[in-house]
Amino acid sequence: MVAILYNIMDVWDTHLLTLRTFEHLYMFSIALFIATIIGISLGIFIYSRPGLANPVLNILNIVETIPDIALLVLLLPFFGLGAGPTIVASILYSILPIARNTYTGLKDVDHEYIYIAEGIGLSPKEILYRVRIPMSLPLIAGGVRIALVFTMGVVTLGGLIAAGGLGTALQTGIYLYEIDTILVAGIWTGILAVILDGFAGIAEKKITARFGSW
Amino acid sequence: MKTTQTQRLFDRIESIRLANVTKKYDDRFAVDDLNLEIKGGELLILIGQSGSGKTTTLRMINRLIELDEGHITINGQDIMGFDPVKLRRNIGYVIQNIGLFPHMDIHDNIGLVPKLEGWSEGEISGRVEHLLDFVALPHETFINRYPRQLSGGQQQRVGLARALAMDPPLLLMDEPFGALDPLLRRQLQDEFVRIKHEIGRTIVFVTHDIDEAFKLGDRIGIMDGGKLVQVGTPEELILAPENELVASIVDADKKFKHMDTLRVKDMLSHLDDKYIFESGMGVDQALDRMAVNNVEIGIVCDGSGLAGQVEMADLLRSRDEGKTLEDIAESSIVFSPHDSVAMALGELKDRGRSVAIVMENERPFGLFFSDEVLLKLI
Structure with a gap:
């Protein structure tokens, strides 16, 4: 037992896993933050221009079907190696679930509420900001949560193109066939993902309790 | 505020x-x-x-x-x-x-x-x-x-x-x-x-x-x-x-x-002049007038307004006694046109009467017959 713990500490120190974890979370946070802003904005945009909704969502769907390794490679000519293309790839993957959920949420708010909002004298803009967006928050949160999982995956893959993060330790372990390293880095990455998703789940529940319709 | x-x-x-x-x-x-x-x-x-x-x-x-x-x-x-x-x-x-x-x-x-x-x-x-x-x-x-x-x-x-x-x-x-x-x-x-x-x-x-x-x-x-x-x-x-x-x-x-909805004014009988009698009129004269006009009830008015009502049966009992209508007129049940029919019928029944006078602005306005109301309702 103590030996195992010692092994873990050894791997952790050798591969700078504390630093790698910070790098990992750094890329993850930036990617998810930007993806959320772009995704929600795009969702609102295509909601307000319904003609664009299908083309835009189709394009995002195509991006989504590109395998992640291929996407990283495709981005190399533009962004070089490292964290840049990894973050961009994460964002590209994450926009779809957020934008699609935002769009669906805005569009599918129970018509009864829109109707009474009009009836008591809200302008279309006020209906969007006071009724549609707040009432879509549970669905938007669901989209962000899906994006979170995508982002975790892509950021880990970033180790392939020298992005840093936990993926780097994992890659090293694979190249050198160090089972200990693979296990420690792999399990830790998995635990991290589960913890983050757990927090996201709690946040989503809170938002649903506050803004969901009953 | x-x-x-x-x-x-x-x-x-x-x-x-x-x-x-x-x-x-x-x-x-x-x-x-x-x-x-x-x-x-x-x-x-x-x-x-x-x-x-x-x-x-x-x-x-x-x-x-x-x-x-x-x-x-x-x-x-x-x-x-x-x-x-x-x-x-x-x-x-x-x-x-x-x-x-x-x-x-x-x-x-x-x-x-x-x-x-x-x-x-x-x-x-x-x-x-x-x-x-x-x-x-x-x-x-x-x-x-x-x-x-x-x-x-x-x-x-x-x-x-x-x-x-x-x-x-x-x-x-x-x-x-x-x-x-x-x-x-x-x-x-x-x-x-x-x-x-x-x-x-x-x-x-x-x-x-x-x-x-x-x-x-x-x-x-x-x-x-x-x-x-x-x-x-x-x-x-x-x-x-x-x-x-x-x-x-x-x-x-x-x-x-719809009795609760209906008002007395919806159910009253128009008050023809033939129902109106001066309070100073003699009983015999009133009986003659009732016979001519084919009515059996009279609204008795004096200078200041309503004095009461008389029915033919009462007049017959008092004939040849030299009385005037004023002497034998009974006080009337009075409703406003806006009273409810249900309330009016209830009051007539309680007081054992079959007719009431409907007054508006202190003047007789119409008559309210309980049996006529029932006929209109069915």
């Missing part, structure tokens, strides 16, 4: 006029050449089957539905000349499913439009508290709750409070009690009757429940197939239904059901 003066399109309603209003969906007329004048301060009911056009008519007044032909004017101004958002903020709106926003607490739900109108937080809170108390929801308890924490009846009260937030001179209500269970509906109707006068607004109210219509309405408009078939007071509809449909909706063949 509120200091921010929101710009108003109208301070009070003089009249709302719907002229040749038509709304078509494809080839079907939802509302077909409808003409209606709603008077300021009245509660007008629109009643009809679903698909009769009553809700469409209501929604055209606040431009939730735009009319195809015709004009709707409020105080003589065509509503198409108003900005729809501004128009709706001057008109309270209550619907069956209430539609309180689930993500806002009661304060925010009621205060939404005042907030958008730029009221200060203090003004909004004051208004919300006042309105909650007005609809019998203690504001300390309810102001910070969410709609889902309220029962259906409580939600409906909040819906009414929200409609009153901007103190609108006109209220549109679309089956506001329709979704409630019968007992609660009745209770809220009773309360609504009470606050109707306090509200003192012009109200257009859509329902399919004729009992509700009779209970709440000053006038009732009956709609069928997009047309306004008849509009009138409950009495007019019961006593002079325009056609079979109106008769069946108001249950005109069972008028006794």
